[in-house]
Amino acid sequence: MSNYRRTVLLMVTLATLVVHIPAQDQDPEEPIPNIPAVLSGLRANAVEGDVVYVRENAKFPIEADLELKQADTLRTGANSRIELLLQPGNLLRAGANTECHFVDDRYDRLKFVLNKGTLSFELLKNDWEDTSDFFETLKQGFELIRVITPNAEVFITQPGVFRINTADGRTELLVRRGEALIDGRRVKEKRSAVAAGGSVIVSEADVKVEDSFDKWGRERSDKLIEANHALKKDSPWAKKKEGREPIVDIPASDQRGGNPHVVSARPGAVNFVEMGVEFTSTDKPWQELTDKTILVSGDKVRTGRHSFAELTMFPDLYLRIDGESEVLLEQLSNESVAFKVLRGSAILDVARFDRKELPEITVRGPSSSAVVGEEGNFRVNAKPSTDEIIVRRGKVLIQDRSIGSCRIITGGNTFECDRKITDNFDVWSQHRGEGQHFTGLVMATRLGQLRRRRFKSTGFWYQPQAAGQYTFVPFFSTYFRSPYGGTYSSVLSPRRGPMFFQVDRGAMGPLRGPRAVAAPVRPIP
Numbered sequence: 001m002s003n004y005r006r007t008v009l010l011m012v013t014l015a016t017l018v019v020h021i022p023a024q025d026q027d028p029e030e031p032i033p034n035i036p037a038v039l040s041g042l043r044a045n046a047v048e049g050d051v052v053y054v055r056e057n058a059k060f061p062i063e064a065d066l067e068l069k070q071a072d073t074l075r076t077g078a079n080s081r082i083e084l085l086l087q088p089g090n091l092l093r094a095g096a097n098t099e100c101h102f103v104d105d106r107y108d109r110l111k112f113v114l115n116k117g118t119l120s121f122e123l124l125k126n127d128w129e130d131t132s133d134f135f136e137t138l139k140q141g142f143e144l145i146r147v148i149t150p151n152a153e154v155f156i157t158q159p160g161v162f163r164i165n166t167a168d169g170r171t172e173l174l175v176r177r178g179e180a181l182i183d184g185r186r187v188k189e190k191r192s193a194v195a196a197g198g199s200v201i202v203s204e205a206d207v208k209v210e211d212s213f214d215k216w217g218r219e220r221s222d223k224l225i226e227a228n229h230a231l232k233k234d235s236p237w238a239k240k241k242e243g244r245e246p247i248v249d250i251p252a253s254d255q256r257g258g259n260p261h262v263v264s265a266r267p268g269a270v271n272f273v274e275m276g277v278e279f280t281s282t283d284k285p286w287q288e289l290t291d292k293t294i295l296v297s298g299d300k301v302r303t304g305r306h307s308f309a310e311l312t313m314f315p316d317l318y319l320r321i322d323g324e325s326e327v328l329l330e331q332l333s334n335e336s337v338a339f340k341v342l343r344g345s346a347i348l349d350v351a352r353f354d355r356k357e358l359p360e361i362t363v364r365g366p367s368s369s370a371v372v373g374e375e376g377n378f379r380v381n382a383k384p385s386t387d388e389i390i391v392r393r394g395k396v397l398i399q400d401r402s403i404g405s406c407r408i409i410t411g412g413n414t415f416e417c418d419r420k421i422t423d424n425f426d427v428w429s430q431h432r433g434e435g436q437h438f439t440g441l442v443m444a445t446r447l448g449q450l451r452r453r454r455f456k457s458t459g460f461w462y463q464p465q466a467a468g469q470y471t472f473v474p475f476f477s478t479y480f481r482s483p484y485g486g487t488y489s490s491v492l493s494p495r496r497g498p499m500f501f502q503v504d505r506g507a508m509g510p511l512r513g514p515r516a517v518a519a520p521v522r523p524i525p
Contacts, residue, residue: 038461038470040107042068042084042092045470046220049080049096064469070105074098076117081213083220086110087143088459089124089472089480089488093220095213103148103306104275108451111146111274111306118165119147120217123178124458124472125159127479141450144431148306152195153424155181157431160189161483163214170196176207177483184423218484225486227464227471232490234464235473267332268295269312272432276304277321295329302326303344308428313337313361316352316442320432321345322425325382330364338362341380341387347429348378350394351442363389363396368409370396376405377434379426386410390417393435459492 044066051062054073062082068074076082076098084092087107094100098117104110112119123142140157147154147164152171154164160178164171173182174192185200187193192205210218270291278286279293279301289301289309303309303323311319314337321327325344331337336359339346348363353375361372365380365387372378376394381387388410389396395404403409406417421427433444459474474480474491481487 037463037473038085039088042072042086042102042105043461043470044068044082045085045091046083048082050077051075051080051082051094065463068102068105070102072102074100074102081216085461085470086145087124087455088461089474090145091122091220091224093120093122093213093217094118095120107455108143109274110143111148113148114164114166115150116167118163118213120164120213121145121156121160121162122217122221122483123156123159123162125481125483126477127481128477140431140447141454143451143455144428146306149195152183152200153306155424155427155431157181159483161217170194174205174207181424181427184421184427221482221484222486223469224471225482225488227467227469228473228488228490230467230490231462231464231471231473234466235462235490237492266294267313267334267337268299268329270295270309271312271318272308272310274307274309276307277309278302278304295332297329297332299329299332300326300342301329308425310432313348314358316350316444317358317361318349318351318432318444320347320349320425320429322347331362333359335359336362338364340364340366341382342366343382345379345381345425347425348372348380349429349434349444350375350378351434351436351444353394365389367411370398370403370409373397373402375435392417392419459488 044062044064047062047064052059052075053062053068054075055069055071062068062074068084074082074094076094076096078096080096082094084094086092087110095118098119099115100117100119101113101115103113142157142159145156147156149164149166149171151166151169154171154173156162157180158178160180161176162178162180163174163176166172171182172192172194173180173187175187175189177189179186179188181187182193182195183200185193185202187202190205190207191202193200193202270289270293273289273291277289279289279295279299280286281296281299286302295301295311301309301311301321303321303325306323308323309321311321313319319327319339322345325346326342327346328340328342330340338361341364348361350361350372353372363370363372363378363380365382368387368389370378370389373395377392378394378396379390379392381390388408391403391405391407391409393405395402396409397403398409403414406419408415408417421430433442433447435443437443437446457475457477459472459480461470462473463470472480472488474488476491476493478487478489478491478494
């Protein structure tokens with residue numbers, strides 16, 4: 001390795017970083033021990049009291065540094081609590097008498113079912129990413145975390161401190177810092193929301209009031225910051241000579257979602273899918289839908305409760321399917337695209353539309369039908385008693401009659417509609433990206449690029465031997481901080497931008513940190 005004495009090498013694998021440290025006066029041919037550091041997955045960092053997990057109907061105690069898996073269920077006893085590592089810099093804490101099921105542990109689609117008890121999230125903040133200007137903001141650049149309770153669903157899309165309690169058909173969301181949504185309602189900083197009886201009530205909250213679980217979370221945050229600061233003198237990379245910058249190799253296997261610069265031109269390509277989504281062809285049984293599934297005309301797609309799917313109709317045209325929905329893909333070809341929502345809801349986001357280049361695109365409900373007339377956003381709802389097509393942006397054609405936005409088409413009549421987001425499906429669709437960025441780039445593509453860049457510009461979990469627990473270490477930025485306060489100032493290589501080298505050189509170009517994106521197309525109440 002010709003540049004062995006000049007670099008600190010981090011090899012990013014699916015679950016860990018492997019740090020090779022060059023010795024100052026050591027023979028370059030002599031092997032150097034590896035230092036593991038966590039990049040993804042769910043891992044216990046601090047455990048107090050009686051905490052167990054259930055896997056395949058067997059129950060096991062949880063100890064610090066145990067990696068939990070998808071489909072595990074966490075249970076805490078009385079006077080017990082646990083802290084789990086999520087994405088680097090993000091933490092999940094569970095209070096006493098809590099039961100939480102890990103539905104999905106993938107980095108970009110974390111999903112939990114909170115059956116009872118209390119969860120608290122501490123999500124990493126970067127002061128630089130908090131800036132915005134007249135044209136753009138970075139607030140859409142974070143991965144979505146979903147928490148499902150017996151009577152509500154919480155979406156967390158920004159850094160901050162969030163607490164969720166559920167019991168007796170009632171769910172409470174407390175936002176100490178940041179913003180979150182519960183059943184489509186935005187809850188801003190220093191506010192709480194209670195979901196019960198099918199409604200959500202938002203009110204101001206006194207965030208200074210803390211119980212023992214809240215105080216423990218703050219104490220844990222302080223300990224992580226202290227452990228990070230101790231690395232300034234004690235880390236293996238602290239004594240590297242000036243000019244020896246780290247090189248970060250990211251293998252193609254860790255490119256979540258593939259190459260963001262390559263979009264399938266085949267109508268019906270699976271772009272995003274969660275567990276609980278199935279498809280069927282004529283006279284064939286239902287089977288799991290994956291990102292490798294090839295859908296053809298006549299196929300049906302159905303989603304389970306709280307499961308979403310996104311199909312690419314053409315580059316810059318996305319069909320998104322809500323949970324508990326079923327869609328018939330009537331035509332999928334370069335000559336014609338048509339889909340019919342049999343039950344539930346679907347959104348077709350047409351970021352760009354050229355009638356000369358694209359075939360006729362038809363959206364249908366059980367009793368209604370329309371042809372897309374220009375770029376826009378179109379939602380189809382198939383209800384038990386009726387169905388409707390909502391034109392939020394753009395226009396559609398019905399028997400040569402042009403209908404623009406914002407209109408609801410149902411039963412042969414049209415009515416004015418509200419552009420505001422109304423439910424979790426709208427929130428998720430907007431999070432995926434709707435319309436265009438102000439630069440002309442499709443928003444879905446822009447947000448995908450931004451999130452990948454943030455993923456590779458953030459950092460990793462590292463366990464100092466003296467501490468016995470993990471702390472967060474940024475790759476290069478000194479602007480990362482806990483939302484409780486305190487900066488993660490010990491970084492791998494302080495600089496304004498990282499040096500990235502791809503194992504798969506053709507997958508993506510060099511990354512210099514996240515850039516801003518346009519504000520949401522549709523307002524959220």
